[in-house]
Amino acid sequence: MNADQPLIIFYNAQCAKRGFQRLPAAILQVASFIEDVYPYEIIDGNLAQDTDYAALIIDRIRQAGVRYLAFSVMPGPQLASTVADLRTIKAACPEVTTIFGGYFPLNHYETCARDADVDYVIAGPAETAFRDLIACLERGDQPVDVAGIAWCEEEILASSSSLQPVRQNEKQEYINPNELPRYPYHRLDVEQYVVPTFLGSRTLSHHSSFGCPFLCNFCAVVSLANGRWKGESGARLGELAEHMVQQWQINALEFHDNNFFTSESRVKAFCEELLTRKLSLQWWGEGRPDTLLKYADETWELMSRTGLKMIFFGAESGSDDTLKQMNKGGTQTTSGVMELVTKMRRFNIIPELSFIVGNPPEPDRDMRQTIHFIRRIKRANPDTEIIIYRYDPVPIGGEMYDEVTRLGFTFPTTLEEWVDERWRKIQRRTSADVPWLTSKEQAYLADFQTVLNAQFPTSTMRHIKPGSWQFHLLKAVSGLRYHSGWYRFPLELKWLQKKFAYQRPEISGF
Numbered sequence: 001m002n003a004d005q006p007l008i009i010f011y012n013a014q015c016a017k018r019g020f021q022r023l024p025a026a027i028l029q030v031a032s033f034i035e036d037v038y039p040y041e042i043i044d045g046n047l048a049q050d051t052d053y054a055a056l057i058i059d060r061i062r063q064a065g066v067r068y069l070a071f072s073v074m075p076g077p078q079l080a081s082t083v084a085d086l087r088t089i090k091a092a093c094p095e096v097t098t099i100f101g102g103y104f105p106l107n108h109y110e111t112c113a114r115d116a117d118v119d120y121v122i123a124g125p126a127e128t129a130f131r132d133l134i135a136c137l138e139r140g141d142q143p144v145d146v147a148g149i150a151w152c153e154e155e156i157l158a159s160s161s162s163l164q165p166v167r168q169n170e171k172q173e174y175i176n177p178n179e180l181p182r183y184p185y186h187r188l189d190v191e192q193y194v195v196p197t198f199l200g201s202r203t204l205s206h207h208s209s210f211g212c213p214f215l216c217n218f219c220a221v222v223s224l225a226n227g228r229w230k231g232e233s234g235a236r237l238g239e240l241a242e243h244m245v246q247q248w249q250i251n252a253l254e255f256h257d258n259n260f261f262t263s264e265s266r267v268k269a270f271c272e273e274l275l276t277r278k279l280s281l282q283w284w285g286e287g288r289p290d291t292l293l294k295y296a297d298e299t300w301e302l303m304s305r306t307g308l309k310m311i312f313f314g315a316e317s318g319s320d321d322t323l324k325q326m327n328k329g330g331t332q333t334t335s336g337v338m339e340l341v342t343k344m345r346r347f348n349i350i351p352e353l354s355f356i357v358g359n360p361p362e363p364d365r366d367m368r369q370t371i372h373f374i375r376r377i378k379r380a381n382p383d384t385e386i387i388i389y390r391y392d393p394v395p396i397g398g399e400m401y402d403e404v405t406r407l408g409f410t411f412p413t414t415l416e417e418w419v420d421e422r423w424r425k426i427q428r429r430t431s432a433d434v435p436w437l438t439s440k441e442q443a444y445l446a447d448f449q450t451v452l453n454a455q456f457p458t459s460t461m462r463h464i465k466p467g468s469w470q471f472h473l474l475k476a477v478s479g480l481r482y483h484s485g486w487y488r489f490p491l492e493l494k495w496l497q498k499k500f501a502y503q504r505p506e507i508s509g510f
C-alpha cells in the first residue's frame, strides 16, 4: 500500500447552497478512525460547485487505483447529487467498491443496499464499523461479523426478485464523544469552511455530542440514538474553541448537535472555559424548550455574557394535543414555549422556533392552531425567529406515521424513485402531492409564511439587515395583510422577496 496513493475517497456530494458549506463533521469523525491506518482523501462537492465532481473522482480512481468510494448521504438535495454522481462513476469504474453512510441510509438502508451500484451500507454510527469493513474487504472476506453493515449478498443479488432480502448486522455501538480522536482537520482546507453568518464574519462549526435523550416520533435522530445522549466535556470544548480561534481566527461558532443543551453543567463548564481562555465568540446551538426552562437564571446570564446569540428550538406545534401525539417527552407544552420566549428577551438571546405543521390526524386544524400560536409568540417576543416545516413522515412508526400509512402513503423503494421530480418536490416541501394535506391547505400555509417573513424579516439573513430600507419596505407593505389576517395570494410580497433575494431560513438551512 502506498501512503501517497489514496485507497479510499470520502465524498460529500453537494447539499449546501454556494457559500453555505459547513465542515463535513460526519466524514471527519469516521476518517479519524482510519488516520494512519489507510491512505484516504476527502472530496467535498459543496466547494467549487462548478466542478464536475464525478469526472474528478473517476480520474482519481483511475490514476491512484482507489478501491473504495464512501459517500455521506443526507436526504433531499444531497441524495440527488449523490445518485447522479454514483451512476456516472460506477458506469466508468465498476470495480470501485461503494459504501453509503449517513442519515439517508440509516432510515432507508434496504433501498440503498438493493441498489446495484451501492455495495455496502452503514446504518447508524460508523467509526469502527467503517474501519472494520475496510479491513475485512482488504482481507477478501464478507463483513458477516462487522457491526452496522447492510448489504445484498452476491447469491441473493443474482436472484430475480426486485425485493431481494438484505442482510443487516447489529448496529455499531456509539462512541463516547470524549474518547473520539480530534478531527483530522489537516485533511481539508478549513479556511474554505470559515463562512460569514449572522453570528460573525468568521464562523466555523462543531458537533459535540452523540444523539438525544428523547424519542419524538417524527424525528430521524431516534433511529440513530434511540434515546441515548452523551456529550463532550466543557473542558474539551473550550480547548477546541481556543484551537479554532488560534488556528483560523474564528469569531463565531455553531454547534450542530441535535440537542446541545441537554446538560446544564456541561454548558456552564463550556461558558466558564470561554471566560478563562478569554475567548470572544458569538455562538449558537439547538435545545429543547422544557430543558432550557429549567436552567437557572445565572446560567442564562453566563450564556448571554459569553456570546450565546440564538438558540434553535423544536417548538413543533401550537397544539398541546399534537405535542403529546409527537411524543415530545411529556414536559414540553405551548405555555412553556411562551414562557421561554418571554424569558429569553430579558437575556437578549434570540429564540429560533421550528414548527412542524399539518400533522395527522387533523392536519388543517393543527395548522391553524399553530399559525394562531405563532402570532401570539410574535406579540410576546417579536425577535423570535420562526421556521415552519410541513410534516413529513420518518419510518419509525407512531400514531402519525400509522395515520399517513392508512391514507396510502408509502416511501419509494428505489433510489431512482427517491430522486425523481415528484419526490424531490415532496422533500423540498414544494409539492402538494401528499395524502395528508390538500393543495389548498398547503397554499394557505405558504401564503402565511410569505406574509410572516415579510412582516418579520429574519435576522439570520446576511444581506438584509434590520433597519435597512429593504427591511422597512417589507414590513410596511405586509402590515395590512399581517394585521388583518388576510394572507391569500401575496403576489406583491413574493415579488419584493424575489427582488431582495430574501432567503428563508427553512430553505437555506442555517
Ligand code: B12
Pocket (backbone or CB within 6 Å): 010, 012, 015, 016, 017, 020, 021, 022, 023, 024, 025, 026, 027, 029, 030, 046, 070, 071, 072, 073, 074, 075, 076, 077, 099, 100, 101, 102, 103, 104, 106, 107, 122, 124, 125, 126, 127, 130, 207, 220, 221, 224, 256, 257, 258, 394, 506, 507, 508, 509, 510
Ligand atoms: C450540518 C448539517 C447540514 C449541513 C451540511 C453538512 C455537510 N455534510 O456538508 C447543511 C446545512 C448543508 C444541511 C442541510 C440540510 N439538512 Co442537514 N444536518 C446537519 C446536521 C446539523 C449535522 C450533521 C453532522 O455533521 N453530524 C455529525 C456527525 C458526526 O454525525 P452523523 O451525521 O450522524 O454521522 C454519523 C453517521 O450518520 C455516519 N455517517 C455519516 N456520514 C457518513 C459517511 C460515511 C462514508 C460513513 C461510512 C458513515 C457516515 O457516521 C457518522 C459517525 O458515526 C444534522 C443534524 C445532526 N446533529 O446530525 C442535520 C441533518 C442531517 N440534516 C437534515 C436535513 C433534513 C437537511 C436538509 C435536507 C433539510 C433541512 N432543511 O435541514 C438540508 C438541505 C438544505 C438544502 N440545501 O436544501 C436532517 C436529516 C433528517 C432525516 N430525515 O434523515 C438532520 C438529521 C437534521 C434533523 N434533525 O432533522 N445539513
Ligand code: SF4
Pocket (backbone or CB within 6 Å): 212, 213, 214, 215, 216, 219, 220, 221, 222, 258, 259, 288, 314
Ligand atoms: S428532542 Fe429534538 S432531536 Fe431529540 S428526538 Fe425530539 S425532535 Fe429529535
